Amino acid sequence: MAKKFFIRPGAMIALVLKTLFQKPATVDYPNKPLPMPEHFRGKLDFMPEKCIGCLLCMKDCPTDAIEIKKLGDKKFEMDIDLGKCIYCGQCVDSCLKKALAITPNFELAQFSHDKLRVVFNAAGSPDGTDQKA
Amino acid sequence: MDFDKTNDKDMQISIGPQHPALKEPTSFSLALRGEKIEAIQVKIGYNHRGIEKGCESRTYIQDMYLLERICGICSHAHSTAYVQAVETIAGLQVPRRALYLRVLIGELERIHSHLLWLGVAGHEIGFDTLLMYTWRDREAIMDLLAELTGNRVNYGINTIGGVRRDLTKEEGERIVKIIDHLAEQTKYYIQLAQEEVTLIQRLSGVGKLPREDALRLGAVGPTARASSITFDVRKDDPYAAYGELDFKAVSADQADVYGRTIVRLGELMEAYSLIKQVVKNLPDGPIAVRAPRKIPAGEALSRYEAPRGEDVHYVKSNGTENPERVKVRAPTLANTQAIAKMLEDRYLADLPIVVAAIDPCFSCTDRAIEVEGRGLMSWEKLRRYSIDWYRAQGVDFRNVKRVI
Numbered sequence: 357m358a359k360k361f362f363i364r365p366g367a368m369i370a371l372v373l374k375t376l377f378q379k380p381a382t383v384d385y386p387n388k389p390l391p392m393p394e395h396f397r398g399k400l401d402f403m404p405e406k407c408i409g410c411l412l413c414m415k416d417c418p419t420d421a422i423e424i425k426k427l428g429d430k431k432f433e434m435d436i437d438l439g440k441c442i443y444c445g446q447c448v449d450s451c452l453k454k455a456l457a458i459t460p461n462f463e464l465a466q467f468s469h470d471k472l473r474v475v476f477n478a479a480g481s482p483d484g485t486d487q488k489a
Numbered sequence: 490m491d492f493d494k495t496n497d498k499d500m501q502i503s504i505g506p507q508h509p510a511l512k513e514p515t516s517f518s519l520a521l522r523g524e525k526i527e528a529i530q531v532k533i534g535y536n537h538r539g540i541e542k543g544c545e546s547r548t549y550i551q552d553m554y555l556l557e558r559i560c561g562i563c564s565h566a567h568s569t570a571y572v573q574a575v576e577t578i579a580g581l582q583v584p585r586r587a588l589y590l591r592v593l594i595g596e597l598e599r600i601h602s603h604l605l606w607l608g609v610a611g612h613e614i615g616f617d618t619l620l621m622y623t624w625r626d627r628e629a630i631m632d633l634l635a636e637l638t639g640n641r642v643n644y645g646i647n648t649i650g651g652v653r654r655d656l657t658k659e660e661g662e663r664i665v666k667i668i669d670h671l672a673e674q675t676k677y678y679i680q681l682a683q684e685e686v687t688l689i690q691r692l693s694g695v696g697k698l699p700r701e702d703a704l705r706l707g708a709v710g711p712t713a714r715a716s717s718i719t720f721d722v723r724k725d726d727p728y729a730a731y732g733e734l735d736f737k738a739v740s741a742d743q744a745d746v747y748g749r750t751i752v753r754l755g756e757l758m759e760a761y762s763l764i765k766q767v768v769k770n771l772p773d774g775p776i777a778v779r780a781p782r783k784i785p786a787g788e789a790l791s792r793y794e795a796p797r798g799e800d801v802h803y804v805k806s807n808g809t810e811n812p813e814r815v816k817v818r819a820p821t822l823a824n825t826q827a828i829a830k831m832l833e834d835r836y837l838a839d840l841p842i843v844v845a846a847i848d849p850c851f852s853c854t855d856r857a858i859e860v861e862g863r864g865l866m867s868w869e870k871l872r873r874y875s876i877d878w879y880r881a882q883g884v885d886f887r888n889v890k891r892v893i
Contacts, residue, residue, distance in 0.1 A: 368618060368681060381625045393632075395654070397639035418551040444554045444645045449653060458639075 396460040397443045400436055402476035406455035407432040413447035413456060422447060438464050439472040498523045504840070506535045511844065513851040524836045529829045533822075533851055537858040544815040549575055549649060549784055552812065556802075559817060560853040561642050562605065565591075565598045566795035567817070567853075568647045570802035573728060574791035575649050578806050579784050585772045587651035588730040593664075593767045594638060594646050595729070595793075596760040600671065601630040602796035603753045603760075606848045607678065610750065613842040614691045619678075626674050629667050636660070651777025661768040672761045679754045682747075692747035696831035696843035699744055706826040710798020711756065712847050714740040715748035722794035734766050746846040782810050795820050797848045819853040 383390055392398065407424065409432050414422050421440035425433050448456045466472050505516035514535035520528040540559060544552045557568040569591055576583055604627035611619030631641045638644035638654060646652050682688060698708065703716035713720055721738035723731040739755035741748035788805040798820030805814040824847040831843050860866070866874065876886055 368685065371622070371677070372618060381628070393636040393639075395639050396635055397645070416548070416550050418547065418554040442554060442558075442643075443640070444643070445639065445653075446550060446554065446645075449648070450550075 392460040392462055394460065395458075396462065397445045397458050398460045398462040399438065399443075399458075399464055399474075400441065400447070401457040401459050402434040402436075403455050403457070404432055404434070404476060406453045407434075408453055408455075410452060412450040412452065416446050416450040418442060418444060418446065434476045436474050436476070437472060438474060439469055496522075506532075511841075511849075511851075513849070515849070515851045517840070517844075519837070519840075521837060524838070526832050526835055526837060526840070529832050531825055531828050533825060534855055534858045536852040537855040538852075541815050541817060541856060544812055546811065548782070548810045549812060550782075552815065553647060553649065554643075554645065556815070556817065557643050557645065557647075559819065560850055562602050562850065563598060563795040563797065563800070563853075564643045565594050565646065566793050566800045567802070567819075568645075569595065569729070570791045570793040570800050570817075571804065571815070572647045572649050573793070574789040574802050574804040575784060575806075575812075576780075577789040577791065578787040578804065579649070579781060581650050581778055581780060583651055584775045584778060585730065586655075586774045587776045589767050589771050590652045590654075590656060590776065591647065591729045592731060592734065593656070593764060594634070594644060594652075596763045596767070597630055597634055597637075598644075599760045599796045600757060600764075601627050601634070602848070603757050604630070606753060606796075606845075607750070609845055609848075610746075610842065613845045614688075616688065616691075619681075619688075622674075623678070626671055629671065633664065633667055637664075648777055648780070650780035651775070653777070655776050656768075656771065661771070664768055665765060668761050668764050672758065675754065675757045675761070679758075682750055682754060688750075689747060692745065692750060692842070693743070694745055694747075695835065695839050696746045696749075696846055697744055698827055698831050702830050703744075703827065706830060707823050708798075708827045708847075709820050709823045710795070710848075711749050711752045712798065712824045712827060714738065715752045716744040717742040720799075722792045722799050726792055728791070728793065730767070733770075734763055736763050746842055749846045783808060784810075784812070797821060797850060798823060817856060819850065819856075821847065821850045821854040822856070825849070825854065 408430075409424060409426055411424055414420075414424055419440045419442055421437045421442075423435040425435060427433055443458075445458050448458050464472070500521040502519050502521060503516060504519065505511065506514040516532040516535070518530040518532065519526055540555060543555055547555060553568055553571060556571045557564045559567045604623045608620035608623040608627070611617065611623070634644060635641045637656065637660060638646045646654060698706075698712070698716050700716045700718060703713050703718055708716065708718075709720070717740055719738050719740045722728070723736070724738045736759045739752050739759060741751045741755075743751065784806040786806055786808040788803070791802045791804075793800045793802075800820055801816075801818040803814070803816040804812050807813040828844060828847065831846075832840065835843065860874070863874075879886060
């Protein structure tokens with residue numbers, strides 16, 4: 357065995373030289389977009405017209421990030437804290453009426469914690485604090 | 490050791506808890522004679538997160554996500570070990586397709602963990618080229634996991650009673666393509682490990698752990714298997730679909746860091762074969778059964794062969810929506826005991842690679858913290874102590890809104 361050690365010193369050199377002329381394995385993000393797979397678990401989406409106010413999403417959320425508020429008869433809004441959300445998607449699984457969905461949007465960084473709170477109002481569109489990618 | 494302060498060669502040094510060579514907090518107290526390690530004391534417990542206690546105030550579903558976050562690398566290991574225990578108590582018949590998919594994700598996780606380890610080991614011995622190549626290859630697996638499960642880490646694929654996402658035929662084909670490519674790469678790394686003179690010379694004979702010592706100190710996983718102990722939970726106590734699949738528990742007899750490298754490389758090849766078998770033989774049918782929210786009273790112990798070794802979860806239920814007790818034994822706790830033995834009569838420069846060779850995950854390990862000289866404390870007393878301790882540091886919890 358000891359003799360075999362010295363058969364190929366620098367056994368990796370061929371690969372090292374080959375790689376010198378290949379394009380980089382990394383992506384120049386954020387200068388170039390980095391799309392996520394279709395079913396990537398990013399920011400939540402809420403469809404108020406489907407919500408029946410069963411509050412199962414609130415009950416199952418591991419981090420208490422969701423709050424469903426009743427605005428009127430069969431009208432609900434969702435208040436989500438993206439800073440607390442762990443993007444597990446359990447609320448989407450728990451929802452009986454498919455009022456929640458997950459989007460591949462992962463670029464959610466903010467300078468202020470307040471901006472991480474997103475309210476999806478009863479009209480069906482998120483208010484001004486929502487950040488579209 | 491007879492420590493002699495008047496002798497210039499005798500030194501006592503502390504490494505950690507924060508140290509650039511180790512990315513997690515742990516502390517080593519070393520007694521040195523010259524560069525030789527005479528005695529070593531390992532102290533863990535810097536990253537206690539109260540996860541087990543936290544589980545008691547959350548529901549079974551919420552606990553799944555909490556326990557998954559014990560470790561960022563073997564997250565599937567912890568969530569599977571936990572759901573297996575809960576399913577046993579509830580008497581759920583998990584569909585075969587779900588069991589196969591758990592194996593698939595578990596093996597993909599093992600590949601990314603072992604490739605990561607190979608890179609870290611290369612880095613610790615100054616072979617950064619290996620780090621760059623293995624981490625580049627590992628990225629293919631990370632992307633694949635993101636596509637299959639929805640995230641690169643903390644996959645969230647498990648649910649009580651099955652899995653949450655199905656596998657399409659196209660995804661299966663893609664997996665096989667990527668696995669074939671990685672198998673080629675790994676063959677090259679195996680050849681490298683057998684021929685590259687610097688790698689062999691640096692790792693051979695370092696961190697010796699003879700078979701008897703490995704058994705005595707309770708080493709698990711690749712650390713034990715490199716000391717010719719052919720123990721693998723997947724083989725010896727099959728869970729999920731491992732009983733139906735063909736693979737072998739890789740072991741080596743070198744009993745040193747080189748042996749641990751060989752074992753991990755061998756396990757990579759076995760994982761590729763397992764994944765191909767799963768994709769080929771994936772049974773049809775549902776991927777989950779409905780699980781009750783309230784789990785009947787009972788207790789169960791679940792074992793899982795995580796990339797680092799045997800992971801043990803114990804769950805006790807009392808008929809409510811929350812478990813009464815959850816106990817986790819992460820593999821690193823079992824392997825930590827062996828570090829002192831491995832470093833006997835070695836040099837200080839061997840410390841990083843020997844510690845790295847057990848593939849430590851100290852944050853996953855900490856299940857208890859010792860407050861020196863205070864004896865046993867009740868929950869209320871402990872809570873009061875922590876509030877007072879933080880207040881002395883200038884953090885007052887009276888004004889903080891209670892968050893779960």
